[in-house]
Amino acid sequence: MNKKAEGPKKEKVVGTPALFVTEWxxxxxxxxxxxxxxxxxxxxxxxxxxxxxxxxxxxxxxxGNGCHAYxxxxxxxxxxxxxxxxxxxxxxxxxRVMPDGIVFTVQGDGDCVAIGADALIGALSRGEKITxxxxxxxxxxxxxxxMAPTTIVGQVTTTSPQGRNPDVEGYPTxxxxxxxxxxxxxxxxxxxxxxxxxxxxxxxxxxxxxxxQAEGVGLSFVEVITACPPNWHMTPIESLAWIEEKxxxxxxxxxxxxxxxxx
Amino acid sequence: xxxxxIVIDETICKGCGYxxxxxxxxxxxxxxxxxxxKGYLIPVFAHPEKCNACGVCAWMxxxxxxxxxxxxxxxxx
Numbered sequence: 001m002n003k004k005a006e007g008p009k010k011e012k013v014v015g016t017p018a019l020f021v022t023e024w025x026x027x028x029x030x031x032x033x034x035x036x037x038x039x040x041x042x043x044x045x046x047x048x049x050x051x052x053x054x055x056x057x058x059x060x061x062x063x064g065n066g067c068h069a070y071x072x073x074x075x076x077x078x079x080x081x082x083x084x085x086x087x088x089x090x091x092x093x094x095x096r097v098m099p100d101g102i103v104f105t106v107q108g109d110g111d112c113v114a115i116g117a118d119a120l121i122g123a124l125s126r127g128e129k130i131t132x133x134x135x136x137x138x139x140x141x142x143x144x145x146x147m148a149p150t151t152i153v154g155q156v157t158t159t160s161p162q163g164r165n166p167d168v169e170g171y172p173t174x175x176x177x178x179x180x181x182x183x184x185x186x187x188x189x190x191x192x193x194x195x196x197x198x199x200x201x202x203x204x205x206x207x208x209x210x211x212x213q214a215e216g217v218g219l220s221f222v223e224v225i226t227a228c229p230p231n232w233h234m235t236p237i238e239s240l241a242w243i244e245e246k247x248x249x250x251x252x253x254x255x256x257x258x259x260x261x262x263x
Numbered sequence: 264x265x266x267x268x269i270v271i272d273e274t275i276c277k278g279c280g281y282x283x284x285x286x287x288x289x290x291x292x293x294x295x296x297x298x299x300x301k302g303y304l305i306p307v308f309a310h311p312e313k314c315n316a317c318g319v320c321a322w323m324x325x326x327x328x329x330x331x332x333x334x335x336x337x338x339x340x
Contacts, residue, residue, distance in 0.1 A: 010332040013267070014321035026275050030326055035303065036279035040325045196285055196319055229279075236279040 019047035019056055025074045032070045036236025038193045038226035042135050043071040045224075046106070049207040050077075055214060059102045060094055062087045064111035066142050068135045071106060085116020088123035091130045102213055104131035109150040110140045113173045120179075124219060127184020127262070131213045131220045133206065134175055137228035138247065145231030149173040152250050157231070172250060179221040180256035186218035188257040192225040194243040198253065205255065218262050225251055267316025267333040269308055276328040278303035282320035288313040291320060 016025070020043070033040055050056050059077045063069040065084040072079045082090040087105035095103045112120055112134045123130065139157050140146040147157045147164060150172050154163040164172075176190040187209050191202030202224055209220035225247055227239040234242060269290075271282075276299060283291040283306050292309040299305050308314075316333035 009335040010267070011335055013316055013331045013333045014318035015330040016327045020327065025327065026272075030275045030277070033277075033325065035277035036281070036325070038325055040327070041323070044327070193323075196323065199322060236281060237284050240281075240284070 017044050017047040018051050019076045020044070020074055021076050029070055029074045033067070034228075034230045036227055036229040036239060037067070037141075039068050039071070039135055039137075040074075041193050041199075042068070042106070042133065042224050042226065043075055045203050045206050046104075046133065047075060049203065049210050050102070052207060053210055053214060055102045055210065058098075058100060059104070060091075060098075062091045062094070062103065062105040064105065064107040064116065066108035066111050066135075066140075068106050068108050068111075085111050085114070086119050087111070087116065088119045088128070088130065088132060091132075092123055092126070092128045095128060095130050099129075102131075102210065104133060104210070104213070106133045106135065108141070109134060109136040109138065109175070110148045113175050113178075114149045120175075124179060124182040124185060127182070127218050129213055129216055129218060131209050132179075132222075133209075134221070134223045135226055136175070136223050136251070137226050137231075138172075139228060139231050141228050141231055145228070150175070150251075152246055155246070156233075174251065176221065176223045176256050179219075182219075184218050184262065185221065185257055186212045186259055186262060187220035187222075187255075189221075189255040190223040190225070190251060190253050192243060192248065192253055194225075194227065194240040201253070208258070212260075215260070217260060223251075225253075265312050265314055265334070267314050267331060268311055269314065269320060270330045270332070271306060271308065272326075272328040272330075273299055273305050275326050276303060276305050277326055278305055279325065280304070280306065281323045281325065282306050282329060285319050285323045287317075287319070288315065290314045 180188040189205040
């Protein structure tokens with residue numbers, strides 16, 4: 001065993017994704033994310049999908065507001081920022097000015113279906129040929145874990161200390177199913193990152209979403225459920241188990257719409 | 264027999280423990296008494312002989328702190 005360990009030839013299999021700016025990430029950005037936060041993994045999946053499809057030179061990323069927006073410095077694309085929730089509007093303008101570009105937004109759950117619901121519905125009904133990646137951690141993570149539209153019934157947050165009561169606060173919003181009902185949508189899926197198998201599936205969803213936009217079919221939407229251990233008041237490993245037990249029954253995973261042609 | 268090895272960047276690790284959780288061969292352990300300069304628990308590549316360089320630890324690492332290397336067989340010639 002020692003013989004081999006002395007100087008075996010080795011090749012790197014998995015490392016930092018190619019489209020990540022390593023210096024920026026290691027010196028500044030890594031400090032912005034809490035231990036166990038899976039939002040950087042969404043950035044990794046986006047970087048790998050765009051690298052595989054070979055569309056990195058014409059990709060434009062539009063950020064919303066929230067923890068996911070720290071990805072803006074770490075990814076080696078053209079990046080701009082919208083107002084809170086208005087990323088689909090900015091992306092619409094960019095796609096219309098530059099039809100060859102691959103324009104996608106990265107938004108949180110509060111950004112996408114709470115404050116930006118009007119912008120989202122507008123982009124959906126117009127059938128814009130953009131991609132929307134929604135990072136769903138079932139609360140407002142940046143501001144300290146307040147209740148969001150995606151908070152699960154019974155979940156304890158800062159603004160629902162007794163658990164979310166459906167009589168008063170209603171029921172969680174299911175964005176992927178909502179998006180799938182619109183006619184201009186070509187692809188809608190929901191993935192998770194709490195197991196290795198789901199990681200692979202989510203990567204396939206994101207790759208397919210960019211593929212649909214490159215083909216020019218219609219709007220593609222992927223929702224990714226990620227862990228938020230500090231605001232859920234759990235350890236990172238417990239939060240993965242919580243996703244499996246509580247979040248997945250409420251937010252079923254899978255593809256809800258997948259068409260290659262819109263009549 | 265080891266088919267690869269991993270390198271953990273201890274300066275950017277935040278000690279979430281996903282690598283030890285997802286390694287199906289139990290190569291990575293968190294001792295509980297080793298800390299980074301900022302006070303996070305760090306994982307240790309405890310059983311290098313079991314590693315087959317599948318890369319799951321690096322995929323699941325939210326910090327991109329793990330690089331996985333696979334040994335190239337020199338006996339092919």
